[in-house]
Amino acid sequence: MRIGLITPEPGHPLLAATVALLTPEHQVETLDPRTVEGPAEPLADVYLLKSRTPRALALARDLEQRGAPVMNSAAATALCQDRTAMAEQARRAGLPFASTRTFTRLAQLASGPPLPGPVVVKSRHSRRHDLVARLDNGTQLRELAGAWPQEPVVVQDFAPNSGWDHKLWAVGDQLFAALRRSELSPEGRGPTLPLAPDDLPPGWPALVRRVGEVFELDVYGVDIIDRGDGAPLIVDINAFPGVRGQSGAPQALAALTLRRANRSSTASTRRVAGVRAE
Structure with a gap:
């Protein structure tokens, strides 16, 4: 099988370990979205999209339009970058996602009514080194707005919790926590x-898998906080996270990659056979 990695960092621990499992029998090539002009023909059997930059998404869309499977899809990856769209999608599906308000600029929030209580302010567009901060009063808000005045943001009411996030990751059907x-x-x-x-509260594994269905994700992370009664509150969803330090994650990703590649190869063979029969 031929497998393509859409990433500027093929040495990422999860990818590097996965490639080491695949390369004895399969061909793996890296497409750096910063420099690649276009994928070479013939296309790979599957591509792993481990980048969220505009160039990476454009490359993934081009591959999809040419019939190549991309995991996760460009559309699913882009949806998880927009925290406003993410919250709307989750709440429409009945997921317990934190109530989210959007402001076009952080300065707009600072010039409005006083904060109703502790809030969490995040960059609307998820990216490396984006803004995530807890604010308890107007002074903190004004200071933050002075540093990030033009930043589009979302605001979520702070939910009291233990101070520990539950980091849950899904790689296909396999769950890590x-x-x-x-x-x-x-x-x-x-x-x-x-x-x-197995130590997660009842219903949480099913909730994570439901997130994958709603957002059409194959490899993803879900950040959940426990509000004290075992009731989950989803505060973020990530497409193709690092899943660092999780034993078995590279094996799960390698197996999922080959399943998708085999599915693609089988479908391609059937299409060719159908053309020949005609």
Whole structure:
């Protein structure tokens, strides 16, 4: 099988370990979206989209239009970058997603009514080094607006919790989990602690898989906080996260990649056979 990686970082631990599992029998090539002009023919049997830049999304869309399967799709990846669209999609589907308000500029929020209580402010468009901050009062808001005045943002009411985020990842049908101290906690971001999926509260694994169905994602992460009674609150969804330090994640990704590649190869063979029969 031929497998393409759409990424500027093929050395990422998850990708590197997955490639090491695949290369003894399969051909893997990297397409750096910063430099590649277009994919070479013939197309690969499947492409893994591990980048969220405009150039990477454009490359993925071009591949899809030419009939190549991309995992995750360009549309699903782009949806997870827009936190306003993400929240709307989740709440329409009945998912327990944090109530989300959108402001075209952070300065607009600062010039409005006083904060009703602690809130979490995030960049509307998810990207590396974006804005995520807890604000408790107007002084903090004005200071943040002074540093990020033009930033489009979303605002979520702060939900009291233990200070630990549940980091849940899905690679196909396989689920991985960990606890990580929230970057919004007074102590700041802390270590990541192992968490067995079997130790999750009842219904949480099914909720994660429902997220995958709603957003049409194959490899994704779901950030959930426990409000104290076991009731989950989803605060973020990520397309193709790093899944760092999770034993078995590279094996799961390699197996999923080959399943998608085999499905693509079988469908292509059937199309060719149909043409010849005609």
